[in-house]
Amino acid sequence: MNTKANNPITLGIEMSNPSAARDEQSRPHSVAMWNSEGELLGSAPLPASARGSDAVMHAIASLGDQVGVSASSIGRVLVSVGPGGYTALRIATTSAKMLAHTLGASLVAVPSARVASIRIEPGLCPALVALASKKNRSHATVIEADGSMREVGIIDAEALASMGVRSIVSDHHLPASFAEMAGSLGIQIVPLVLDARDLLLACEGIGDCDPLLLAPLYAREPDAVTQWRARGS
Numbered sequence: 001m002n003t004k005a006n007n008p009i010t011l012g013i014e015m016s017n018p019s020a021a022r023d024e025q026s027r028p029h030s031v032a033m034w035n036s037e038g039e040l041l042g043s044a045p046l047p048a049s050a051r052g053s054d055a056v057m058h059a060i061a062s063l064g065d066q067v068g069v070s071a072s073s074i075g076r077v078l079v080s081v082g083p084g085g086y087t088a089l090r091i092a093t094t095s096a097k098m099l100a101h102t103l104g105a106s107l108v109a110v111p112s113a114r115v116a117s118i119r120i121e122p123g124l125c126p127a128l129v130a131l132a133s134k135k136n137r138s139h140a141t142v143i144e145a146d147g148s149m150r151e152v153g154i155i156d157a158e159a160l161a162s163m164g165v166r167s168i169v170s171d172h173h174l175p176a177s178f179a180e181m182a183g184s185l186g187i188q189i190v191p192l193v194l195d196a197r198d199l200l201l202a203c204e205g206i207g208d209c210d211p212l213l214l215a216p217l218y219a220r221e222p223d224a225v226t227q228w229r230a231r232g233s
Contacts, residue, residue, distance in 0.1 A: 007075025007105060008036035011060065012199035015046060015092045016084035016112040017131060019171040020192045031059050032196035033069055042067040043197050056095045074105050078199040081109045082217035083132040083139045089216035100211040107211050108203045113141035114149055116169055118198035124167035124190060128152075128160070131192075132219035133173040139219035143169075154219060157181040 012032040020028060032043035044063045046055055064070060079096035082089045093109075100107035113129040120127050125145040130138035140152040142165060152163075157177035160168075167188040168178065174189065182189055 007073055007103070009041075009069050009073040010034045010038075010076040010078065010200065011074050011099070011105075012043075012078040012196040013056065013060075013092050013096055014080040014112075014115060014194055014196040014199055015056070015088050016080040016082050016115075017171060017192065017194055018085055018088050019173055020194045028193060028195040030196050031056070031063055032199065033063060033067055033074075034200055038200060040197060040200075041069065043195075056091060060095075060099075071099075071103065074099065074103050076106045076108070077103075078108045078110055078203050079214075080112045080115050080194065080196075080199065080202075081214070082112050083219035084112055084216075085132075086216075086218065089218070093214055093216050097211045097214050106208045107214060108206055109209050109214055110199055110203045110206060111141070111149070111151075111217060112194060113143070113151070114202045115194050115198050116192055117143045117147065117149065118201050119193040119195070120167075120169060120190075124169075124188065126163075126165045127167045127169050127190075128163065128165040129192070130168055130170040130174055130178065133170065133175055133178075134220070136175045136177050138170070138175065138178065160185060160187065 015030045027045040029043035030046045033041045035041055042063055044059055046059050077096050077100045079092055116129045120143055125143055127143045129141045132139045137154050137156050140155045142150045160181045167190055168182055169190050169192050171192045
């Protein structure tokens with residue numbers, strides 16, 4: 001585990017796809033902390049009404065108080081970087097960058113599909129993790145039976161016919177065309193689960209990144225940028 005010798009705590013932040021949350025009972029845990037042995041110290045969801053980086057920092061501070069961890073003890077920050085919601089990803093990555101830079105902690109950017117893969121049953125693989133669905137298209141990543149990950153990119157429903165997947169893992173934004181194609185092909189659809197408690201396993205094999213270079217993985221260009229380009233500005 002790559003944490004500073006004097007800062008043994010690892011912090012995880014997962015809020016890349018708020019649409020993965022279903023209700024008050026099933027809201028996934030968005031922040032988590034582990035000790036130097038990789039033992040989970042505690043985790044917590046963000047409040048349902050939480051918005052902005054202040055809510056994330058408050059959740060981290062509250063969790064630290066609960067488990068007896070001070071900010072100065074954090075030597076490693078793990079963050080789920082997408083694809084996902086634009087606002088949520090900006091908040092998560094900005095918070096992670098600020099913490100890593102301020103605390104001198106190492107930083108690991110974890111693709112959200114890899115976080116999702118931790119909860120996928122082996123019998124459902126190869127599984128297609130569909131994220132950031134919009135206008136009958138989704139960003140696809142295939143989790144193979146051996147656990148390896150293959151990023152495919154943006155696809156439409158017709159691509160499913162040649163992909164040989166057994167399941168689609170998605171939130172409730174999965175396009176109807178995907179659901180219809182999955183039904184015709186006998187592909188099972190299962191709910192997307194993204195939980196900060198899975199970040200430690202999901203980050204295995206991923207190296208540290210420079211906090212100043214960390215950026216979200218956007219599935220497509222933000223609408224604001226697209227509109228700006230359309231105006232010819």
